Amino acid sequence: MLIDNEQATRIAIENQDLVADALKNNVTKTDIVALGYRKLQLNIFKRLLDDEAFFNTEKDKLKRGDETVWQNFFEKNTWILGYGLDYIINAPLDDKKLEQVVSGYSISSSGKRADALLKTKGIVSALGFCEIKTHRTSLLKQVSAPYRPSCWVISEELAGSITQSQRTVHQSILNIRTCLRITDNEDNLTEETAYLYKPKSYVIIGSLNEFTTSSGVNEAKYSSFEMFRRNTQNPEIITFDELYERASYIVGHSM
Template sequence: MITDFVLDDRPQVASLCSVTIIKKGDTFTPRIKLWKKDKKRAGEIPATQTVPETGNTRAVKALVDTKDVHENFWKVIHFLQGCTGLSTPGGSPQFVAGDEAQLAQLLTGQDRTMVLGAVRTAIGGGLTEEDIRLISNRKDQLKRFERLLTDPEYFRHEESLATTRGTEAVWQAFFEANQWIFGYGLNLIACESINDGKLERITTGANIFGGAGKRIDAIMRSKGLISSMLFCEIKTHDTELLSKTPYRVGVYQASKELGGGVAQVQKTVSKAQQFISREFLTHIYDDDGTPTGIEMSTTRPRQVVVIGSLREFTHNGHVNPEKMNSFELYRTSIQDVEIITFDELYERARFIVEDH
């Protein structure tokens, strides 16, 4: 920190202001010392002056330390700054916050419109209160996403609170509440739920296509003049991606859950396509049969399986190249199904919110 300030600098004497920051509890208060330094002598030696006094002269040290009266000293300064019509040198006082907590404290109690206007001025652009609420909520949900991935105790707590028990139910509820993660995270084309509804839908039987039923964890549509369909199966972050024992030396096969998830989404899409019709476009209906006005292309719907974590391939902080290679070879060989791990989905969501 800068603690000494030069107020005036002359050939023999410099006028200085020294500031010391004192911590008391959770607050910091400044102590100020005003003094003149004797530049002819080494070290911090105050200059002396001769002043007239009843016809004689005496030497005094030109030093004023306010450490014992600092509260009253600052009362005087604040009083002068608050006087209407009194111009204090240096212009308006500037407040500098060292972190978010200090900045938030400065803004507490201020008018919301004024605060929002100040933020717009600072960062530019047409920022709205809804924008701030949206960004804030997504940051909170991103932190929750990370805790669900990395904190087993927190995940078990969330599982105990879920309406439907089970690991998959926790993730299903989380993604239902945060559809933006899928909307931007699964491909470069923005996606959204069907007709602003739930992700999980019945796709065969009494279903959204008009007729009981195979469920899919998430069915979405791309955003555009005409939408394309996207089916997604959601497993868990702890689901194994590869078999524990190698099939041959250096060769690992896909786990039963991974192979089953791929087969499951493929079968769901196949049945849905057979049920819909042979038309290239299909109409979407509400549960009561009311047409929604949404048309979707049924030509080769995209298929996604969200499963496991790439941490499975690490040991003591290092990646097992044979396991990683086996996994990449498997998922790139599946032509119609995109396999995404939970940690990859988290990083994509993190990029949306934090841009890194």
């Protein structure tokens, strides 16, 4: 954007803290642009969560199902998965799409498909797996009465997602064993490797809004879900609204 001196002065006055931090920390123009992009993407994330009409419009553009909308969004914003899933930084494989088939020593051959194949960032990288569902997916079975007093059953979609994730990881361990050596499109080995020792996995599904009413939180339903996921270590279950809040925290503490 081209702005005149008056506009630049007004921006500086209205964002004194940001300008001060930029001068103190040698923040570059690229850093500020990247932060602006992430804030814009957060707004889109929020609209996808809360604006049904907007979400349906995005789905119509892709001419696919609900899951494709999120797959497409996270493909453009891998930074959300990178920091939002865990305190360890996760990233997609170099020059690879998030969604990958995992089989043998090549992720381009036929096999079990992961919605997002990630690696940790460090001197040594480890593989991680993520299944991406939708914010509309029910966390609990939609029935009129609990299974037992104050005990509500998880939904078929959530149970299926967990099984799918566990099967993907299991099949990957059988095929890849302990180390994945990444190849390019011509099957040449690259310098990228990732190790596979009891890999971490995630399922992104549903929204905690399911447990809220005009009178407050339905504690029986929420506790039924929360106690279930607290006792499910792999995959870790994260709702879309929680992932949004984690991403917001990342952007809010970027400078």
